[in-house]
Amino acid sequence: MPIRFGLIFDAFLQGVIIPYKNRFRDSKIRISMNILTVKEKAMKKVILAISLLVAGSAVAAPPAPFYRWASKLNGFITCAQTSPGSGWVLASPTPYRDAGCRVPY
Template structure:
C-alpha cells in the first residue's frame, strides 16, 4: 500500500511540474532572413536553409512585428 501511495504521489508531482513548465513556455521568436542570391527577405522562426542569412539581430515576438520590418 505504501508503494502505491508513493507511486501516485510521484506521478502527481511529475504531472504538476510538467504542466507548470508548459504554462510558462514562451513562443519561439521570429527573425528576418535574407537570401544570399537575390536579397529577398522573409520572416521565419528558424533558418530556411543554407542560402539564407539572418538579416536582423532583433528577435520579434510575433509574425506581425516581423513583417513590419523594412524590406
C-alpha cells in the same frame, strides 16, 4: 462461463486466492500486498506531481522570438523563428514578437 487461467493467476498475485498450504501465512501475504499497493500509490502521486510541474512550466514559457532572414540566392526577406535552411542568412539581429516581424521586443 469458464474462468481463464490468467484471471486466476492475477487474483493469486493480488492476494485474493490463498493456496491451501499457505493459509497460516494469510496475514503475511495480505500485509505484503498492502505494502506494494501503498508504494505504487505513492509512486503514482510523485509521477503526477512531476508531470504537472513540467506541464505548468511549459505553459508559462514565452514563445520564441521571430527574426528576419534573407535569401542568399535572390535576397528575398522572410520572418521565421529558426533559419529556413542553409541558403538563408540573418537579415537583422533584432528579435520580433509577431510572425510578420512588425513588433520588436
